Structure formats: structure tokens, C-alpha cells
Amino acid sequence: MTLLHWATVSPFLLAIFIPILYKYTRSIHTGWFVLVLPLVLFGYFLSLLPITSNGGVIHETIPWVPSLGINFTVYVDGLSLLFALLITGIGTLVALYSIYYLSKKTEKLNNFYVYLLMFMGAMLGVVLSDNLIVLYVFWELTSLASSLLISYWFHREKSTYGAQKSMLITVFGGFAMLGGFSLLYVITGTFSIREIIEQADAVLASTLFLPAMLLVLLGAFTKSAQFPFHIWLPDAMEAPTPVSAYLHSATMVKAGLYLVSRLTPVFGGTPEWFWLLAGFGIITLCWGSISAVRQKDLKSILAFSTISQLGLIMCLFGLGSATLHFDPTDSTTKFYATATLAAVFHLINHATFKGSLFMTVGIIDHETGTRDIRKLGGLMAIMPVTFTVSLIGLAAMAGLPPFNGFLSKEMFFSGVVNATTLGIFNMETWGFLFPVLAWVASVFTFVYCAIMFFRTFTGEFKKENYDVHVHEAPMGMLISPVILGSLVVIFGLFPNLLTYTIIEPAVTAILGADVFGGEANIYLWHGFNPELFMTIAVVAFGTLIFMNMKKWQQTAFYLRERDPLNRVYDSSLDWLIKGSQGITRVQMTGMLRDYFAYMCVFMILLFGYTMVRYNAFAIDTVNVSVISPYMWVLTLVFIGSTLAIPFINHRITAIIVVGVIGFLLALFFVIFRAPDLALTQLLVETVTVVLFMLAFYHLPELRKEKFTPRFNLVNLFISIGVGGLVTLIALSSFALGTEAGLGTISEYFIENSKELAGGYNMVNVILVDFRGLDTLLEVLVLGIAALGVIAMIKLRMTGREDV
Amino acid sequence: MKNNSFKSNEVMLHTVTRIVTFIILSFSVYLFFAGHNDPGGGFIGGLMTASAFLLMYLAFDMDSIKKALPFNFTALIAIGLLLAIFTGVSSMLAGDPFLTQYFRYFQLPILGETELTTALPFDLGIYLVVIGIALTIILTIAEDDA
Numbered sequence: 043m044t045l046l047h048w049a050t051v052s053p054f055l056l057a058i059f060i061p062i063l064y065k066y067t068r069s070i071h072t073g074w075f076v077l078v079l080p081l082v083l084f085g086y087f088l089s090l091l092p093i094t095s096n097g098g099v100i101h102e103t104i105p106w107v108p109s110l111g112i113n114f115t116v117y118v119d120g121l122s123l124l125f126a127l128l129i130t131g132i133g134t135l136v137a138l139y140s141i142y143y144l145s146k147k148t149e150k151l152n153n154f155y156v157y158l159l160m161f162m163g164a165m166l167g168v169v170l171s172d173n174l175i176v177l178y179v180f181w182e183l184t185s186l187a188s189s190l191l192i193s194y195w196f197h198r199e200k201s202t203y204g205a206q207k208s209m210l211i212t213v214f215g216g217f218a219m220l221g222g223f224s225l226l227y228v229i230t231g232t233f234s235i236r237e238i239i240e241q242a243d244a245v246l247a248s249t250l251f252l253p254a255m256l257l258v259l260l261g262a263f264t265k266s267a268q269f270p271f272h273i274w275l276p277d278a279m280e281a282p283t284p285v286s287a288y289l290h291s292a293t294m295v296k297a298g299l300y301l302v303s304r305l306t307p308v309f310g311g312t313p314e315w316f317w318l319l320a321g322f323g324i325i326t327l328c329w330g331s332i333s334a335v336r337q338k339d340l341k342s343i344l345a346f347s348t349i350s351q352l353g354l355i356m357c358l359f360g361l362g363s364a365t366l367h368f369d370p371t372d373s374t375t376k377f378y379a380t381a382t383l384a385a386v387f388h389l390i391n392h393a394t395f396k397g398s399l400f401m402t403v404g405i406i407d408h409e410t411g412t413r414d415i416r417k418l419g420g421l422m423a424i425m426p427v428t429f430t431v432s433l434i435g436l437a438a439m440a441g442l443p444p445f446n447g448f449l450s451k452e453m454f455f456s457g458v459v460n461a462t463t464l465g466i467f468n469m470e471t472w473g474f475l476f477p478v479l480a481w482v483a484s485v486f487t488f489v490y491c492a493i494m495f496f497r498t499f500t501g502e503f504k505k506e507n508y509d510v511h512v513h514e515a516p517m518g519m520l521i522s523p524v525i526l527g528s529l530v531v532i533f534g535l536f537p538n539l540l541t542y543t544i545i546e547p548a549v550t551a552i553l554g555a556d557v558f559g560g561e562a563n564i565y566l567w568h569g570f571n572p573e574l575f576m577t578i579a580v581v582a583f584g585t586l587i588f589m590n591m592k593k594w595q596q597t598a599f600y601l602r603e604r605d606p607l608n609r610v611y612d613s614s615l616d617w618l619i620k621g622s623q624g625i626t627r628v629q630m631t632g633m634l635r636d637y638f639a640y641m642c643v644f645m646i647l648l649f650g651y652t653m654v655r656y657n658a659f660a661i662d663t664v665n666v667s668v669i670s671p672y673m674w675v676l677t678l679v680f681i682g683s684t685l686a687i688p689f690i691n692h693r694i695t696a697i698i699v700v701g702v703i704g705f706l707l708a709l710f711f712v713i714f715r716a717p718d719l720a721l722t723q724l725l726v727e728t729v730t731v732v733l734f735m736l737a738f739y740h741l742p743e744l745r746k747e748k749f750t751p752r753f754n755l756v757n758l759f760i761s762i763g764v765g766g767l768v769t770l771i772a773l774s775s776f777a778l779g780t781e782a783g784l785g786t787i788s789e790y791f792i793e794n795s796k797e798l799a800g801g802y803n804m805v806n807v808i809l810v811d812f813r814g815l816d817t818l819l820e821v822l823v824l825g826i827a828a829l830g831v832i833a834m835i836k837l838r839m840t841g842r843e844d845v
Numbered sequence: 846m847k848n849n850s851f852k853s854n855e856v857m858l859h860t861v862t863r864i865v866t867f868i869i870l871s872f873s874v875y876l877f878f879a880g881h882n883d884p885g886g887g888f889i890g891g892l893m894t895a896s897a898f899l900l901m902y903l904a905f906d907m908d909s910i911k912k913a914l915p916f917n918f919t920a921l922i923a924i925g926l927l928l929a930i931f932t933g934v935s936s937m938l939a940g941d942p943f944l945t946q947y948f949r950y951f952q953l954p955i956l957g958e959t960e961l962t963t964a965l966p967f968d969l970g971i972y973l974v975v976i977g978i979a980l981t982i983i984l985t986i987a988e989d990d991a
Binding site: 717718721722725726728729732733736799800801802803805806807809810811814815817818821822824825827828829831832835836 | 876879880881882883884885886887888889892893896919922923925926929930933943944946948960962964967968970971974975977978979981982983985986987989
């Protein structure tokens with residue numbers, strides 16, 4: 043285990059001690075113990091920054107299941123380090139924020155911090171793993187931790203609903219992803235991402251390329267809340283706000299983006315990858331931003347806003363992957379790689395401003411008791427710090443200068459505009475859609491940012507709307523949003539602070555080549571170009587729409603808040619439960635005769651099919667023995683009495699006829715020269731008839747003797763089928779056995795019964811000597827049967843007694 | 846086993862039973878010993894013995910037969926099984942596989958040259974188990990009044 047491995051699993055190790063710390067140090071908020079770890083980890087990952095900035099990588103392996111090619115390999119390059127810094131950095135701030143957000147008196151902090159640390163460790167594992175299976179394990183752990191955190195207030199129905207929904211959707215995707223990983227293993231013979239990237243050509247040439255890609259993308263899309271799998275994210279807002287800020291804005295929802303960017307060197311450069319990513323990304327972007335406008339709850343707005351921003355990043359990753367189609371070292375390629383650069387930059391920016399926005403919304407919720415924009419208003423003067431941080435965050439999200447959102451939005455516009463000139467993948471036909479849709483989505487983004495801002499902070503303060511005394515949050519709660527807010531400004535004013543240290547190495551890792559060659563520059567002011575005019579138009583149109591809000595506020599579009607896709611989810615879940623219950627009800631009738639019919643029908647079909655399929659029917663009349671007249675008579679009587687049983691109305695008569703059949707069988711044994719069998723059969727049959735009589739004697743008085751066998755055509759067919767099939771199999775096996783010349787081992791017994799075992803009764807010698815073990819176990823069966831009878835009759839337990 | 850209000854005199858049945866039981870028992874013992882060379886054996890012998898006992902139970906009342914046959918039939922199952930298993934294990938002590946049977950001819954005082962085999966105790970075990978289970982099952986059901 044290297045230091046890096048310890049760093050990855052350290053959150054899990056700390057999580058073990060949290061319940062103990064919680065129990066024995068009740069006076070100190072448990073969060074303080076947690077806070078230290080992400081801070082230390084953040085510092086540690088920062089110390090790795092110089093290595094990746096210079097293009098270096100760290101690659102450490104410890105074997106886990108080496109025979110299956112599964113090893114706990116950590117791989118640090120620009121991309122994973124970027125995510126690791128996000129996870130630990132924002133993790134630190136969220137831990138700090140949660141200390142003031144969650145009361146140590148009323149909340150179960152031990153649960154909260156165990157889940158949070160579990161999530162942090164899982165997330166670090168996802169971004170640092172080089173092995174696909176290890177990545178999958180951590181991936182599912184994030185799903186699990188996320189569900190636990192969403193249902194943190196598990197006594198609320200909405201929390202458990204949201205947790206179940208997110209679990210079902212993300213685990214569905216995760217499972218599909220595992221399928222994709224397995225296919226990649228089938229193609230390349232390795233689980234290591236490094237080695238798969240080296241064999242990228244083999245993957246592209248394989249027939250399994252498309253299924254593998256689709257399955258992996260299903261995992262990425264469900265995790266990153268892409269259309270139409272985004273519906274779990276708004277319902278996940280029932281989680282405590284620190285969780286929403288951490289998981290559902292900055293880290294977990296970006297796991298899908300991480301996976302997509304990580305596997306771009308494998309799948310990138312193909313039209314399928316390009317169109318799926320860019321297409322779904324742009325649809326998600328528009329859908330999310332339009333849905334966000336009509337939300338009335340602050341966290342719901344942020345949830346849909348997160349969805350739309352994730353779509354934006356996904357779209358950019360898709361557009362950027364086109365770079366791999368060309369020679370990466372070519373100077374023109376830089377032009378298209380802008381999209382990837384923008385994606386990475388926006389990824390960072392989104393984590394900063396969205397994290398701060400969630401925290402400020404949490405503060406508003408905490409201090410006013412509501413998140414409903416119809417109740418809020420006029421908080422500007424009451425909460426000056428919250429107001430300032432929100433303003434910065436919202437301006438960045440809307441894409442206004444001089445904040446970092448402006449820069450990434452401009453780069454996004456250049457990315458989509460550049461992409462129209464690609465000239466491959468049918469972009470000359472459909473490429474114009476990207477700038478148009480991107481622009482429309484940006485207008486709506488501007489509108490919901492404006493709604494959030496003006497509805498919360500401006501207007502009139504109505505005291506009667508709040509149950510609590512409204513005041514500014516305590517210092518501790520404000521530290522984290524203020525830090526994130528400052529980062530928004532700093533990254534906006536000095537974007538190149540990040541460019542060479544983090545963004546460029548990440549882009550290099552995604553595109554697999556140093557495209558920019560250290561010349562990627564991000565400027566706050568880049569002259570009068572189409573992108574700037576697009577932004578100006580966005581602001582103008584957005585303002586226009588917001589000004590006319592009163593008009594469209596009454597339309598059905600605004601009033602219907604829930605995403606229509608939820609109806610699909612709810613009804614399909616309903617249908618699934620009802621359908622499976624229905625199917626179970628149809629087949630599990632609870633009646634023994636139905637199950638018996640199933641078994642018989644299945645047997646007929648299985649054996650019948652096998653016999654027909656292998657043409658195994660054979661009837662041979664040459665090798666049969668001569669049948670003597672009294673055998674004919676006996677057989678006819680035997681068949682006659684058997685056929686009579688179903689038509690007998692009286693049970694007692696039926697018992698006697700069954701006895702007759704038994705005695706006839708004994709007679710058969712006599713004829714076929716089996717004296718031991720005949721003796722045993724006679725005695726056993728007598729005992730059986732006596733026991734039948736006993737059972738008959740104890741039948742309840744009611745309905746006595748009123749027994750008419752009911753006629754059922756299906757049963758008739760089934761029984762004829764079973765009888766016919768068994769007869770045919772017996773005849774065929776006899777014929778085929780004779781044909782194949784299968785001999786008998788009885789010669790050996792005949793010869794050796796006296797010599798080896800000293801007895802003339804061959805049957806008995808076989809029973810006690812040659813195959814004595816069978817006899818031993820058969821009497822054991824008899825003994826158990828006797829004990830069973832005793833237990834059933836003597837132990838009369840009532841109610842819920844137990845032995 | 847219904848309790849009638851008056852007791853009928855079943856002297857015929859009692860007398861016949863007294864004689865027949867001995868015949869059946871002797872026959873069952875014959876069947877048991879004949880098994881090695883002629884039809885018969887532990888299973889049939891056991892069933893036959895059980896039917897002799899049953900006849901006694903049918904003819905007389907339960908209590909007196911319980912006094913006459915003071916066996917615990919359930920324990921008989923265990924004894925029989927143990928006997929059969931030990932016969933098998935004994936061959937292992939001699940270094941042979943489980944359940945290897947041996948036989949040898951001996952000159953016995955009255956019977957003359959007789960074959961003695963380890964299959965006999967094994968068969969005896971089966972004989973005891975069969976008696977045990979047949980009587981256990983039927984008596985348990987018969988005694989059940991509930």
C-alpha cells in the first residue's frame with residue numbers, strides 16, 4: 043500500500059471510528075473530526091500538482107484479485123487530480139458548513155458523517171482507479187452512499203421516495219456500465235484503462251464496440267443526470283443541503299462526466315460517441331434550463347440548473363472528442379479542442395458557483411424556514427453576506443462578466459460555433475443546431491438566475507410569511523460559501539491561474555495528446571467576436587423574458603411544476619409492480635393440482651421435444667419375449683382395474699381396487715419369478731391398504747361418501763400425454779438398448795453369489811452384501827418415516843409453539 | 846380400539862390367535878434365516894413378525910399385550926440401525942472397505958457344517974428396524990384418540 047492507496051481508503055478508515063467518536067465526545071460536534079481529513083487530503087493532492095502539471099503521472103498497483111486481472115491500481119494524471127482536488131476541496135468546505143448547518147443536539151450526526159465519509163472515499167476511488175472493476179465497485183458505493191444521504195431524514199416520505207428513485211436509476215445505469223466494462227474486457231483482455239487506451243484501435247475495430255459504448259454511456263448518463271435519466275436529481279433535493287451541495291452539484295453527478303472524459307481516448311473520434319454525447323448533452327442543457335424556470339422551490343431550481351449545466355459539459359466533451367478524429371498534433375486541431383478546454387474549465391467553475399449557491403440556499407432555508415420563492419423576498423438588507431455570495435454565484439451561473447461563468451460560457455459558445463465548421467459526422471447538415479440550442483438554453487439560464495435573485499433578495503420583506511425570526515447566518519456557516527464565492531471571482535479575474543496547472547494537464551489526459559502545447563490561454567476580454575454578441579443577446583432577451591414574467595406566469599407551462607417524465611417513471615414502476623403481482627397471481631394459484639399440472643406439462647414438453655429433436659423413437663418387436671395366455675389375462679385385468687379407479691364414486695371401493703392392483707402386481711412378480719419381491723409386495727400392499735382404511739375412517743363426517751370425480755378435459759390430455767410419453771420412452775429405450783448391444787451385469791451376480799458371498803438367494807445377497815449400503819440407507823428412510831409419524835401424531839402444537 | 850359398553854366374549858378369536866401367533870412367528874424366523882439361500886430375509890421376516898404382533902394386538906386389549914411384549918419399538922429402530930452400521934464398521938477394523946461381508950463354514954454341535962456370515966447380523970439389524978417401524982407407525986396411529 044502506497045501513500046496514495048492510503049489516501050484513497052482513508053475516508054473509509056475514518057468512517058469506522060466516527061460512531062465511537064460520536065458516542066464518547068458528545069460535547070464536540072463530530073464534524074470537527076471529519077473536517078481534518080479532507081483538508082489533509084486536499085493538501086496532499088495539491089502537493090502532487092507539480093508532477094501532473096509537468097505532464098507526469100503516478101501509477102501504483104497493489105494486487106487484489108490478480109488471477110482475474112483485478113488490481114487496486116491508482117493512476118494520477120491531470121484529470122484525476124482535478125477531480126480529487128474538487129472532491130477533497132469542496133469536501134472540506136461542506137464538512138465545515140455542515141458543522142453549523144446540522145445541530146449536534148437533534149441530528150444523528152454519526153450516521154451523517156459515516157455516509158459522507160463513505161461517499162468521499164468512494165468518489166476518490168472512482169476518480170483515482172485505473173482498474174475498471176475497482177472503479178465499478180467504488181461507483182456503486184457512491185450510489186449507495188448517495189441514497190443513504192438522501193434518505194437521511196428517513197421518517198419523511200419524500201426523502202425515502204427520492205432515495206429509492208436515485209438508487210433505482212443510478213444502479214440501473216451502474217449495472218449497464220458493468221456490462222460495458224465486461225465487453226471491453228472481452229475485446230482487450232484487460233481491465234486496466236491504460237492498457238485499454240493502448241488498444242483503442244482494437245476496440246474501434248471490434249463488433250462489440252457499439253454495445254460496449256452504449257452500456258458504458260448508460261452508466262455515465264444515469265449518474266450525471268442526463269436526459270431522460272435526470273428525474274432523480276430534483277427528488278434528491280430532499281437531502282440535507284450540505285449533501286445537495288456536495289453530491290448533487292460538485293462531485294457525484296460529475297462522476298459520469300469523469301467516466302466519459304476518461305474513456306474519450308478509447309471511444310472518441312467516432313461519430314457515435316460524438317453525437318450521443320453532444321446530442322444528449324444539448325438536449326439535457328435545454329430541458330434542464332427550461333424546466334428550471336418554472337420551479338418555485340430554490341433547491342429545485344438549482345437541481346434543474348445542475349442538470350442543464352451537466353448537459354452543457356457533456357455536450358462540450360462530445361464536441362471536443364471530434365479532435366481525436368484528426369491528427370492531434372496538427373495546429374488546426376486546437377480549434378476544435380477548445381470545446382474540451384471549455385468543458386474542463388466549466389466543470390471547475392460549476393463546482394465553485396453551484397456549491398456556493400446551494401450553501402446560500404441552505405442558509406436561507408435555515409434562517410427563514412422556507413425555500414419557496416413565492417414566500418421569500420426582501421432579504422437583501424437582512425442577509426447582506428448571503429446576498430453578496432448569491433449575487434456572485436448567480437451572475438457566474440448566468441454567464442455575466444467578470445465572473446468565471448462568463449469565461450466558460452464564452453468558451454462554450456466558441457466551442458459550439460467552432461464545431462459547426464467540423465465538416466465531419468454530418469455536422470455540415472445539423473451543426474447549426476448547436477449554437478442555436480445553446481443560445482436558447484443560455485437565455486433560459488439567465489431567466490432562472492434572475493428569478494432566483496430578484497424573488498429572494500429584492501422586493502418587500504413580509505414578516506408574516508416566516509415562522510421564525512429572520513436574521514443573517516452565523517459566521518461559521520458563511521465561511522464556506524464565502525470561500526467558494528471568492529474563488530468564483532478569482533477564477534474569473536485570473537483564469538490562467540488554473541490553465542497551466544490543472545486545466546491543460548486534464549485536457550491532455552482526455553484527448554491523449556498535448557494539443558495546446560502550453561499555449562492555452564483564457565482571457566477575460568477577447569475582443570469583439572460572435573461569442574460576445576451572443577452573450578449580449580442572451581442578456582437582452584433574458585431581461586425581456588424576465589420583465590414579462592407576469593404574463594407567462596399564468597400559463598400552464600409555469601404552473602405545472604413537476605417534470606412530465608416523472609409520470610413515465612412513476613407509472614412504469616407501478617406497472618412493474620402490478621404486472622409482476624399479476625403474473626405471480628396467475629401462476630401461483632396455491633392449488634397443488636395446478637402445480638402438478640405444470641410439472642407434468644413441462645415434463646411432456648421437455649422429454650417430447652428431446653425425443654423428437656433427436657429422433658429417438660424406436661419400436662422393436664423382434665427381441666420381445668413370447669407372451670403367455672395367462673399373462674394376457676392378468677394384464678387385461680390389471681389395466682381394467684387401473685382404468686376403473688377414476689370412475690369409482692366411493693372412496694372405500696377405490697381403496698379396495700387399489701389393493702387389487704397391488705395384489706395383481708404381486709402376482710406379476712410371481713409369474714416373472716421374483717419370489718422375494720412377491721412376498722414383500724404382498725405384505726406391503728396389505729399394510730398400505732390397512733393404512734388407507736385408517737385414513738378413510740378418520741375423514742371428517744361432513745361430505746362423507748359424496749365424492750364424484752370431476753371430469754376435466756385438460757387433465758385427461760395431460761395424463762394421456764404423460765402415460766403415452768413414458769410408454770414410448772420405455773419402448774424406445776428397450777429397442778435402442780438392444781440395438782446398441784447393452785449387456786447386463788447380472789451375469790456377474792449369478793456367477794459369484796455363492797462363491798463370493800456364500801448365498802444362493804441372489805436377490806438377498808445383492809441386498810445385504812453386494813449393495814448393502816443401499817439397504818442400510820433404505821432402512822434409515824423407514825426409520826425416519828416412523829419418527830415422522832410419531833412427530834406428526836404425538837406433537838400436537840397449537841398456535842405458534844415451537845419444538 | 847373403541848370401548849364398547851359391554852365386553853363381547855371372543856373366546857374363538859383368542860384361542861386361534863394363541864396358536865396362530867406361534868406359527869406365524871416361527872414362519873417369520875424361518876424366513877429370516879432362509880434369506881441367504883432361499884426367498885426370505887430380514888425385510889420380509891420383520892414384516893411377518895410385526896404382523897404376528899399385530900394379530901395379538903387385534904385379538905386382545907392393548908394393555909395386556911403391552912405387558913406381554915414389553916418392548917420399546919421405537920428403540921428397536923435405533924438398535925437395528927446401530928447393529929447394521931456396526932456390522933459395516935467392523936469390516937473397516939479389519940482394514941477392508943465399509944460393509945465388506947465375510948463368511949466361513951464351521952462345524953457346529955447340532956447343526957453340523959454351517960455357514961456363518963456377517964451378513965446375518967446386518968440382516969438382523971434390518972429385521973429389527975422393520976419390526977420397529979411397522980409397529981411404531983400402526984400403534985401410534987391406533988393410539989391416537991384426538
